[in-house]
Amino acid sequence: MTAWNAELDGGRLLADELAGKFPDARGRFGPFGGRYVPETLIPALERLAAGVHEHLHREDFRRELELELASWVGRPTALTHARTLSRRWRAAVWLKREDLAHTGAHKINNAVGQAILARRLGAKRIVAETGAGQHGVATAAACARIGLPCTVYMGEVDMQRQAPNVGRMKLLGATVVPVVNGDRTLRAAIDEALRDWVSDPLGTYYLLGSAVGPHPYPYLVRELQAVIGREARAQMLARAANLPDAVVACVGGGSNAIGLFHAFLADRQVEILGIEAGGRGTGLGENAASISFGRPGVLQGSYSLLLQDEAGQIQETHSVSAGLDYPGVGPEHALLRAAGRVRYESASDGEALEAVKECCESEGILPALESAHALAGAKRWAQANPGRRILVGLSGRGDKDMPTLQATLIAQLDQERGR
Ligand SMILES: *Cc1c(COP(=O)(O)O)cnc(C)c1O
Numbered sequence: 001m002t003a004w005n006a007e008l009d010g011g012r013l014l015a016d017e018l019a020g021k022f023p024d025a026r027g028r029f030g031p032f033g034g035r036y037v038p039e040t041l042i043p044a045l046e047r048l049a050a051g052v053h054e055h056l057h058r059e060d061f062r063r064e065l066e067l068e069l070a071s072w073v074g075r076p077t078a079l080t081h082a083r084t085l086s087r088r089w090r091a092a093v094w095l096k097r098e099d100l101a102h103t104g105a106h107k108i109n110n111a112v113g114q115a116i117l118a119r120r121l122g123a124k125r126i127v128a129e130t131g132a133g134q135h136g137v138a139t140a141a142a143c144a145r146i147g148l149p150c151t152v153y154m155g156e157v158d159m160q161r162q163a164p165n166v167g168r169m170k171l172l173g174a175t176v177v178p179v180v181n182g183d184r185t186l187r188a189a190i191d192e193a194l195r196d197w198v199s200d201p202l203g204t205y206y207l208l209g210s211a212v213g214p215h216p217y218p219y220l221v222r223e224l225q226a227v228i229g230r231e232a233r234a235q236m237l238a239r240a241a242n243l244p245d246a247v248v249a250c251v252g253g254g255s256n257a258i259g260l261f262h263a264f265l266a267d268r269q270v271e272i273l274g275i276e277a278g279g280r281g282t283g284l285g286e287n288a289a290s291i292s293f294g295r296p297g298v299l300q301g302s303y304s305l306l307l308q309d310e311a312g313q314i315q316e317t318h319s320v321s322a323g324l325d326y327p328g329v330g331p332e333h334a335l336l337r338a339a340g341r342v343r344y345e346s347a348s349d350g351e352a353l354e355a356v357k358e359c360c361e362s363e364g365i366l367p368a369l370e371s372a373h374a375l376a377g378a379k380r381w382a383q384a385n386p387g388r389r390i391l392v393g394l395s396g397r398g399d400k401d402m403p404t405l406q407a408t409l410i411a412q413l414d415q416e417r418g419r
Pocket residue numbers: 105106107134209210211250251252253254255256257323324368370371395396397
């Protein structure tokens with residue numbers, strides 16, 4: 001047993017240690033994380049880690065980032081007291097409104113931060129991958145703003161499914177390259193982006209979109225998204241005169257969740273809840289709940305929990321929300337779950353759709369289908385903990401989900417109203 005496991009078993013890994021001491025010098029979150037990549041990528045990752053170390057917490061970098069966040073992204077985002085949901089769920093419900101951030105979700109916090117970093121590291125161009133297209137749009141926008149050319153790799157299948165986002169990226173000046181290899185979706189797109197990066201690791205910067213991948217990405221993305229929780233914690237203290245009793249966010253790769261959670265990890269009285277995509281059932285291939293149903297393994301350069309079969313083959317996943325439809329999860333979440341600091345549950349497609357409807361009708365806010373998973377988890381918690389305070393990370397807005405909503409909720413509404 002490693003010293004780390006002994007600490008965990010003895011319950012001696014304290015909440016404030018979780019908030020402060022990971023990743024370690026090797027990029028590990030306890031047993032998770034690290035760098036499981038081909039030899040050719042190691043120098044590029046080491047250079048990036050050194051660049052992150054040098055720039056990320058420097059005063060001039062902070063100042064430039066804060067100015068972009070305030071004047072271009074629209075931060076701080078609002079904290080909204082959800083009056084009607086509070087009444088219906090018999091709890092005090094607060095929403096952290098990342099749906100109000102530029103391009104409609106939290107992803108821009110990371111994209112603009114890494115674009116600024118890339119320019120400081122002397123990169124001449126940015127490459128990125130995208131699945132549903134949201135990270136591609138955020139990256140294209142950030143690159144236009146910061147003044148770097150941008151190439152986005154996207155699976156051919158995803159390009160057909162997410163045509164409006166492909167158009168957005170093109171308008172924002174990005175070159176979108178269709179990936180026709182492999183599964184022609186996100187995983188193949190990541191491989192292509194990495195190949196591009198390795199062919200010119202000095203001039204090219206690889207802008208990864210969630211708290212996943214090899215070190216230093218999970219750390220870098222967490223630090224750039226942690227602004228969500230820092231703001232929300234201060235806003236709760238100012239507006240509710242108290243910390244929340246619980247904090248909840250949806251978990252795909254885990255970036256909006258770790259960004260919200262981080263400021264609360266050391267507050268031991270605050271319960272923390274991550275909600276994964278429960279899809280249409282518990283069987284393999286029916287969901288995208290990597291923590292609830294996954295086992296440890298290596299995916300895209302990092303050791304974490306992932307959905308795999310007996311032979312270790314990565315499983316197909318399903319979720320009504322494209323942004324949660326991913327077979328892995330960031331290594332810090334695997335640690336937080338192992339340490340018992342965060343509880344992970346799932347919400348089904350049906351529960352998420354129901355939560356979209358309830359949030360729309362109650363609060364006049366159309367949440368992203370991803371964020372609706374957090375709302376569904378919050379509702380469950382609120383009903384089990386009457387009269388208490390819960391803070392929900394509303395990671396994005398639902399405008400992008402109109403095709404799915406049209407075929408489900410809206411068709412149902414039309415039917416009920418006899419049209
Ligand atoms: C991409 C996305 C997610 C999932 O990504 P994380 O890295 O888990 O945050 C969640 N919500 C929205 C709105 C997204 O666009």
